[in-house]
Amino acid sequence: MSFEVAGEAYDRFMGRYSGPLAARFADWIEVSSGQRAIDVGCGPGALTGVLVERLGADSVHAVDPSAPFVDACRQRFPGADVRQGVAEALPFDDDEFDVAGACLVVHFMTDPVAGVGEMRRVTRAGGWVGATVWDLVDHRTPMSVIGEVLSELVPEQDADEGVPVGSARGLEGVLDAAGLSDIEVVEMAVTVVHPTFKEWWEPFQHGVGPIGETIAALDPGVRGSLEEALRARLGQGPFERTGTAFAGRGRA
Template sequence: MAPDVWARGDAYEAYVGRWSRRVAAAFVPWLGVPAGMRWVDVGCGTGALTQTVLELAAPASVLGVDPSEGFLETARAEVPGASFEAGTAASLPVADRAVDAVVSGLAVNFVPDAPAAVAEFTRVAAPGAVVAAYVWDYADGMQMMRHFWAAAADVDPAGARLDEGTRFPLCRPEPLSHLWLAAGLVEVDVRGIEIPTVFASFDDFWRPFLGGQGAAPGYLAALPPSQQEAIRTALRARVPAMADGSVALTARAWAVRGRRISR
């Protein structure tokens, strides 16, 4: 199995980081966290969610945590006003009960042990703090990826095992809710957030898949050029184009929130 690759912040930003920012703009206000609170963004990547917290939540502080030094380098350069440290979701560089909001964007499904990660989120959350995350609806609502994996299956049926839609059953409302409840969180709620993902042309749609960052681009980069071109051809036949050549799709994320018990 080709590994998911998370190293280059610029390529990740072109692939899904820019779309994560749009989800974050709806996600942060939904949490209802008052101004002046302490936040930690787990799996912060290039800082899409971190930046949105700074812009919309008037926090006292925001710490972004990610295991990828390449992503952290981009985040430090692009998101002034936040601090960033290397770390994993299962071992956060944060003291017990130290923050008022623990958030994570597009990361929980990639953590090897999701229950352990949410337990860690809960550990660092102060009594009454919000613990929340969002993930793509890989199985149905993330159209750019659904088209890609359908085209890939036409060319390389063995590649279907890498499809996030089957790899990540967590990315649905009920499993997310159960995960949060199992961590002892209360007032658990799940909602869908849908955003437009519009590309100027098919080439504009295809180019981010060549960046090698993430599951689909990492898989594509591991293929010989002939198979890459075959997938491109199959994908062009599948992706709907407007009269002007643009590609207008949508992407849905599932967002979950809960609170640590106030004691």
């Protein structure tokens, strides 16, 4: 799946949901003044921005495998240490941080247990290591309506097929297997009002993430039928879309 896109494209696609979620997630992992924090899988910087606001750029570090996302995050938050890299091999020493977070990225890691294990390694003993994932198993993501309509048009198509960890139990299992203690998982729902159907639909046209790749690969006729069916279901706008995520945390 591709996240080698401009930060602005991702913002239009998912940033409208990840921004509000990141602020609540930062509360959940108890980000507070005086800490050093790392954002793993930072993307263009939804969680990074919250960390910078609360801790100051000098205390914030971030990592992402996508070069465009790293460039966007660096430009937005000068002074923060933003590096290109993968969660499974973080370029930091043991016990460097007071808190570590990964917002909407664990379910995309090549090896989620290894990735969260690395987050645990770089976090001091007793510090929170946390992550959020969409509820993929019960199809409660902001994009779930697309999958519902698409399954009617192309029954064998499933944009979430093969994406792991998309449940409370799955996330809890990863945190436990990574060696964390005092593990807790809660639900966090995010609701966004979209002024028009066009504003909601346009970001899905750029091949971002599994759903974007799925839409891009459709026959043009099927893609047109999908858009028409979604427009009929959602209306011209304004309308609300809600995504439900699971937020988990455990102590290093």
